[in-house]
Amino acid sequence: MPKSPKTSAPTAVADRSRLAVRKTYKLYVGGKFPRSESGRTYLVDGDNVALASRKDARDAVLAARAAQPKWAGATAYNRGQVLYRIAEMIEARRAEFVALGVAAAEVDAAIDRWVWYAGWSDKIAQVAGNANPVAGPFFNISAPEPTGVVGVVAPGSLLGLVSVIAPAVVTGNTVVVVASNPQAAITLAEVLATSDVPGGVVNILTGKGAEIAPWLASHDDVNALDLSGVDDPGLATDLERAAAGTLKRVLRPVSGVDYSGDPGTGPMTALLEIKTVWHPKGF
Amino acid sequence: MFEYAPAPESRSIVSLAPSYGLFIDGEFGEAKDTFKTINPADEEVLAEVALASPEDVDRAVAAARRAFTGWSALPGSERAKYLFRIARIIQERSRELAVLESLDNGKPIKESRDVDLPLVAAHFFYYAGWADKLRYAGFGSDPRPLGVAGQVIPWNFPLLMLAWKIAPALATGNTVVLKPAETTPLSALFFADVCRQADLPPGVVNIVTGAGDTGRYLVEHPDVNKVAFTGSTEVGRQIARSVAGTGKRLTLELGGKAANIVFDDAPIDQAVEGIVNGIFFNQGHVCCAGSRLLVQESIAEELLSSLRRRMATLRVGDPLDKNTDVGAINSRAQLDRIIELSEIGSTEGAERWSPPCDLPDRGFWFAPTIFTGVTQAHRIAREEIFGPVLSVLTFRTPAEAVEKANNTPYGLSAGIWSEKGSQILAVADKLRAGVIWANTFNKFDPTSPFGGYKESGYGREGGRHGLEAYLA
Numbered sequence: 001m002p003k004s005p006k007t008s009a010p011t012a013v014a015d016r017s018r019l020a021v022r023k024t025y026k027l028y029v030g031g032k033f034p035r036s037e038s039g040r041t042y043l044v045d046g047d048n049v050a051l052a053s054r055k056d057a058r059d060a061v062l063a064a065r066a067a068q069p070k071w072a073g074a075t076a077y078n079r080g081q082v083l084y085r086i087a088e089m090i091e092a093r094r095a096e097f098v099a100l101g102v103a104a105a106e107v108d109a110a111i112d113r114w115v116w117y118a119g120w121s122d123k124i125a126q127v128a129g130n131a132n133p134v135a136g137p138f139f140n141i142s143a144p145e146p147t148g149v150v151g152v153v154a155p156g157s158l159l160g161l162v163s164v165i166a167p168a169v170v171t172g173n174t175v176v177v178v179a180s181n182p183q184a185a186i187t188l189a190e191v192l193a194t195s196d197v198p199g200g201v202v203n204i205l206t207g208k209g210a211e212i213a214p215w216l217a218s219h220d221d222v223n224a225l226d227l228s229g230v231d232d233p234g235l236a237t238d239l240e241r242a243a244a245g246t247l248k249r250v251l252r253p254v255s256g257v258d259y260s261g262d263p264g265t266g267p268m269t270a271l272l273e274i275k276t277v278w279h280p281k282g283f
Numbered sequence: 284m285f286e287y288a289p290a291p292e293s294r295s296i297v298s299l300a301p302s303y304g305l306f307i308d309g310e311f312g313e314a315k316d317t318f319k320t321i322n323p324a325d326e327e328v329l330a331e332v333a334l335a336s337p338e339d340v341d342r343a344v345a346a347a348r349r350a351f352t353g354w355s356a357l358p359g360s361e362r363a364k365y366l367f368r369i370a371r372i373i374q375e376r377s378r379e380l381a382v383l384e385s386l387d388n389g390k391p392i393k394e395s396r397d398v399d400l401p402l403v404a405a406h407f408f409y410y411a412g413w414a415d416k417l418r419y420a421g422f423g424s425d426p427r428p429l430g431v432a433g434q435v436i437p438w439n440f441p442l443l444m445l446a447w448k449i450a451p452a453l454a455t456g457n458t459v460v461l462k463p464a465e466t467t468p469l470s471a472l473f474f475a476d477v478c479r480q481a482d483l484p485p486g487v488v489n490i491v492t493g494a495g496d497t498g499r500y501l502v503e504h505p506d507v508n509k510v511a512f513t514g515s516t517e518v519g520r521q522i523a524r525s526v527a528g529t530g531k532r533l534t535l536e537l538g539g540k541a542a543n544i545v546f547d548d549a550p551i552d553q554a555v556e557g558i559v560n561g562i563f564f565n566q567g568h569v570c571c572a573g574s575r576l577l578v579q580e581s582i583a584e585e586l587l588s589s590l591r592r593r594m595a596t597l598r599v600g601d602p603l604d605k606n607t608d609v610g611a612i613n614s615r616a617q618l619d620r621i622i623e624l625s626e627i628g629s630t631e632g633a634e635r636w637s638p639p640c641d642l643p644d645r646g647f648w649f650a651p652t653i654f655t656g657v658t659q660a661h662r663i664a665r666e667e668i669f670g671p672v673l674s675v676l677t678f679r680t681p682a683e684a685v686e687k688a689n690n691t692p693y694g695l696s697a698g699i700w701s702e703k704g705s706q707i708l709a710v711a712d713k714l715r716a717g718v719i720w721a722n723t724f725n726k727f728d729p730t731s732p733f734g735g736y737k738e739s740g741y742g743r744e745g746g747r748h749g750l751e752a753y754l755a
Contacts, residue, residue: 127421128421130746130747132728132730132731132732132746133730134726134728134730134731135405135728135730136726136728138723138726140728140730140731142731142732142746142748147736223737233528236528237527237528238527240527240528241524241527241528243523243527244520244521244523244524244527245520246692246737246738247516247519247520247523247535247537247737247738247740247741249741252530273717273736274717274732274734274743274748275711275716275717275718275719275736276717276718276719276731276732276733276746277711277719277721278718278719278720278721278723278726278731279707279721279722279723280722280723
């Protein structure tokens with residue numbers, strides 16, 4: 001993603017007599033914006049960005065786990081409205097993303113993607129579940145439920161980032177995202193923080209995937225791992241192997257994904273569990 | 284109590300050869316090494332079976348690869364007819380296969396005859412019908428098979444697990460190499476004969492018998508596209524590690540430590556039947572067994588006295604006796620594991636009880652056992668025993684029941700006993716398990732997806748959902 005030089009950021013106002021107030025890019029964990037507990041930052045396009053640590057990853061998993069039951073327990077209608085609200089809030093900050101160097105068309109696509117997923121919240125169970133005609137006097141139904149806490153190594157683009165977060169959270173999962181495009185990712189976090197998304201549902205760590213992801217892959221309280229943003233096949237294999245320790249569901253990276261296309265239901269169903277309930281029928 | 288006269292099923296319906304080879308490319312062939320399979324009820328050797336070497340597995344995978352081209356190109360309606368044929372042949376030979384299964388596995392004939400074999404035939408019948416309807420299944424307008432499936436199955440329901448693996452694989456156009464468990468290879472070899480009777484094209488189904496090394500070689504084979512495994516969580520982890528980075532598709536159906544929750548408004552007699560069925564069905568060799576009884580404190584005493592009374596009527600013994608409720612433990616190794624964990628249960632302070640029970644002198648046997656006074660910290664409350672051993676815990680509130688039920692890395696199944704519909708549905712929503720039985724337990728059906736949450740594995744077998752694992 002091309003980044004424009006610092007001087008053209010929207011904070012640099014035309015009136016040269018006033019000094020612009022710059023933004024500090026921090027992490028997004030549990031609905032708050034903490035610095036990395038490690039105190040580390042790294043330089044990205046002129047900004048000192050928080051460099052997340054192992055401890056930050058663990059804190060984020062705690063926040064995601066704490067938020068998960070309530071988010072999954074919200075009605076599908078409610079989750080859909082929250083996702084739609086995210087679209088509204090990005091729309092309002094459209095210029096800010098463009099100023100960060102994201103193509104206007106990509107911002108629009110990212111907004112539309114939230115709208116698309118918002119509509120899925122109360123439909124996916126009807127598409128992914130069904131009644132089962134068992135050979136006996138039983139009521140039997142299969143319905144999807146969220147897997148739980150998902151660790152995500154996100155692709156670099158804004159649309160890619162949205163395309164991995166939205167399908168996870170729309171069904172009631174909570175996520176810990178390692179983002180490689182810190183300014184856009186944290187700006188998205190600011191959108192989420194003002195969109196009625198409960199704290200902890202989306203947690204965003206800026207930093208190095210190769211440093212943070214292994215802790216998510218081996219974490220006992222992470223249920224699934226999305227490796228969409230891992231470009232190094234060796235690292236992807238190591239992470240997949242680490243994830244086997246607790247039998248996490250793993251979404252393997254597919255090279256050359258075109259995020260502008262129709263995502264289909266796959267990104268959602270990969271992070272769902274099918275629960276089947278039996279009950280006898282009778283007088 | 285009534286006394287029961289012996290009512291043995293005749294074993295003459297099964298004609299066992301002294302030795303069996305590997306079934307590769309439609310032919311039975313010799314292998315360099317062999318091993319013996321025994322009847323766990325009397326330790327008598329049933330037959331010698333080939334121990335597949337890496338070269339044998341290579342040949343089987345190559346045969347499956349060659350067969351894939353033709354099999355996947357067949358119209359679905361033709362594949363369907365092969366599967367319908369197989370289902371019919373299984374129905375025709377079901378008595379023979381039931382006796383064989385009880386001989387090799389040790390399970391009561393009542394169960395192999397009335398549960399395993401009907402479900403095996405039904406499973407093939409169900410997936411046969413899908414073969415020409417895949418584009419309606421919700422997995423895309425032109426779903427494609429993956430290629431060669433390497434499948435490894437356990438010893439607790441040998442032929443049923445084979446059906447769960449092979450039926451959806453063939454219906455979707457894949458070919459298979461299947462490895463049955465070391466202690467129960469025979470029904471898979473008889474199934475090979477069923478395939479021959481059905482004129483199934485050579486190489487579509489290949490059976491390689493052996494032990495862990497054979498299975499490991501199969502799942503790690505570079506020309507296998509899809510791995511399906513049912514067995515222990517530990518082996519599941521190893522397989523997931525070995526598959527990492529290969530791009531192979533993987534489904535795992537692993538261990539469990541299911542909670543069977545009985546609320547104070549449950550009908551006691553029905554709940555007791557459900558508890559007994561939950562833990563003593565198939566000697567407790569069931570990954571979804573209701574091995575943790577969570578009973579509401581106010582009815583614990585009444586329920587447990589009723590349960591003990593019921594357990595005293597369980598008939599343990601000859602698997603081929605039609606009155607037998609609990610058969611033989613499948614192997615010496617499994618018996619040792621059950622004994623070890625039960626001794627740990629006592630050592631850790633739980634109270635052990637079994638009904639008076641005469642066990643045969645030869646073979647592998649374990650009396651139905653319950654432990655009371657079990658806490659969540661006890662190993663018998665945390666680890667899968669895979670035997671007829673029930674751990675009893677109590678709770679006071681529904682929230683506590685849910686908390687305790689979910690306090691396990693496993694998530695395969697759970698049971699709820701209550702007369703209050705709203706309570707059943709609320710608790711069912713909160714249990715983190717793939718199959719929830721409410722006011723029933725251990726029910727299975729080919730249309731009903733089965734599989735776990737968390738460390739009980741991933742993917743579903745059965746139903747429409749069961750197709751997904753075999754489609755691209």
